[in-house]
Amino acid sequence: MATVVFWEKPGCQGNAKQKEILCSSGHTLEVRDLLTEPWDAARLALFFGERPVAEWFNPAHPRIKSGELTPVDFDRGEALQLMVAEPLFIVRPLMQVGEERLAGFDLAQVHNWIGLKLESVGERDPRNCPCVTRGSAPQQS
Template sequence: MIPVIFYEKVGCVNNTKQKKRLKDFGFNVISTDLLKTNFSKNQLLNFFENKSIKECINPNAPLVKNKEIDLDNTSDEELLNLMISNPILIKRPLITIGTNKFCGFDLNKILDFKLRELR
C-alpha cells in the first residue's frame, strides 16, 4: 500500500478522527506536523490544484476568525505568503499519496487511490 503522508496540526481532534478512518480502511498513515513543515510556495501550490487559494485557507484560524485578514481584499500572492509564514492558516490536512497531493480531507478521493492500486 502506498503510504498516505498526512500533514496535520498535532492534537487536532478532527485530524485524529480522519487518521483513524484512514487506518480503519487499511491505509499506512504517516503523520507529519504541518506547523513544523517549511513549504515553499510551489510546494504548497501543488496541494491546491483545482482549488483557489481562498478555498485552502483554514476558516478557523485565529487570524481569520478575528477578522485580522480580509480575505476578499487580500491578493492570492499575499495569502500564500501569509500561509507560508503562518501555517495555521492552511486548511488541514494536506495529504500526499504517491505523487498526488491535495488539501482538505476527502475520503472518497483517497479511497479512489486505494481502488486504483488494487486493480
C-alpha cells in the first residue's frame, strides 16, 4: 500500500471521510495542513496537471458558492496566484505519493491511482463536504 501525503483543511468533515477511506484501504497517511503550507505557484500547479482550471477550485468556498467568483473566468496563472494567496480556494484534498500528485477526491481516479477498498466508501460521495451536499452554507470553508 501507499504512503500518501495528504493536505487537508483541519476539521473538515469531507477530509475526515477521505482519510478514513484511505486508511481502511491500507494506506498510510502523512497529514499536513493545506492552509499553513508554504505554497508557491509552480509547486501547486503540479497537483492539477492538465485538468481544467475550474476543477482546481473548492466549490464550498463562500465567494464561489455566492457567485462572486466564477472559476471558469480564471486562467492558470490567475488561479494559482489566488490560491497561493488564499489556500481555501484550493480543491481538497491535495495528495502526493512519491512524485505523483492529485487534487480532489474523485473515487475512480483515486482507486485507479493507488487502489481503494470501495466497500469502505459508504453512501455519501467523499468528494464533497457534507455541508455542500446538504445544500446548507459551509462552515468556515
